[in-house]
Amino acid sequence: MSSNYDAKRKRIFDIYSHDLKKYLQANRKQVFTSDGEVIDQPLYVCPLCLTFFPENAILGPEPFLTLEHVPPKSVGGKSKILTCKNCNNIAGAKLDKTLLHHLQTQPFLTKMPGAAIDAVFKFEENKVFKGTLANQDDKGFLITINPQAFPHFDQKMRKVFSGGKVDVSFQVPSESAKNQAYLRIAFLECFSLFGYDFLFNKNTEELCKQLVYGTESILPYSTYGRIKPSVPLKDELISLHVIKEPPELQAYLVVFQIKERRQGNKENIAMIIPGPGEQAWANYLHYGAFSEYGGDLNIKKIENFTGVADCQHFGYQKLWDVFLK
């Protein structure tokens, strides 16, 4: 582990432990040991499992608190915050893979000429070949298989052309796994900007539960706040916004980009994050019926807000009040 990484962990730890201190002071709260003693040293709370960590959790070759890329590193994200080793590993294994797989399969599914997908070809006698299936403009598909399997494959295909059958199958990530991954990104993006003012909010707790329980449904609708506008989202929208109109849909909106390096495929995603308070939660629930919202949303981009990184504590509540009241 290079010293650069240690310095980065330390810098992030300092910013957020300071933010936590401010939050605790403002809300007249304290943190206690299991023996009932007040903990006075700097602390960092993992935004996913809500475990408290002291500063020594960033030390050593295998620290308990690790750099978290938002979006994940494999889809072009930057390290912005810390999450505990446990939460980071769970994501690494499942959600990162889901997003990368989505970006790699999307061009094929949207019929982009030349775009390919890994596929399995199964013949009547259950003989299986692995290969790729590629779009060929309007001429159908190009099948490519491992050259070593070719003589057998060639015979099988001859049989297919004379009336036999072949099953072609390929895997694409499920909608719920993708939405789970998108929610995690938008959630961590908000934590990176708003800090503990956001994390310890009642509405945020519901999103947090959804992230902890995975694809089991906690939130009342399966898009988890994803909205799909009728036109693709432009790059200049990548930012934090508030939705001002209509009033029953007021919410925060996080637009972010995921991209993969191999073919350069990318996609901009828009996720709703509820503001603070009961009304904002009711608004958030309204989006269950608006996952394909085609009406006009009056959206305001929040400019020049760098959040807790520049000691702008409590922005989650303040920006909401400034923009919507």
Ligand SMILES: [Zn+2]
């Ligand atoms: Zn954690």
